[in-house]
Amino acid sequence: MPFNQNPLFVAGALCVAVFFAIWLTRFSWGKTVGTPILVILICAILSNVGIIPSAMGGHVVYNGVFNYLAPLGIFIALLEVDLKSIKKAGLPLLLMFCLGTLGTVIGVFVAWFVVQPQSEIGDMASAVAG
Structure with a gap:
């Protein structure tokens, strides 16, 4: 070894x-x-x-x-x-987080269809995308 x-x-x-x-x-x-x-x-x-x-x-x-x-x-x-600080930040922070999450999910789907990683990575492609 x-x-x-x-x-x-x-x-x-x-x-x-x-x-x-x-x-x-x-x-x-x-x-x-x-x-x-x-x-x-x-x-x-x-x-x-x-x-x-x-x-x-x-x-x-x-x-x-x-x-x-x-x-x-x-x-x-x-x-x-700190959940209290998240509550203080309020709705704008929550909306930004949701927008970032949505952008990430859309980016993964677009990259999946553009790059098609399943041909290179195989069975682990979905785990990498996740």
Whole structure:
């Protein structure tokens, strides 16, 4: 097994990516981008350079991340939502959110018919679009 396929190395590289993304949020532009997006970008760079394997390969570490850590992270992020501040923001914020959601859904459908990912990705195309 190549060194970059070792589960301990992959898990360590993912942890380093998370710590680096958290460190980058100390800067104003890092706060604007946000930790989750920075982690995705850092891991995408590491994967494309060949330091860590791609998630499409079904590595055992990624299975654990996608099955346990990602849902837990979403749950923890939802716990931090301040419902009172959302109520104060009122209808304009809710309308902007609905408009953004509708634009995203329409964009996915248009991209689906333009790009036709099922020919390249196969069975996983609908999951990627979701």
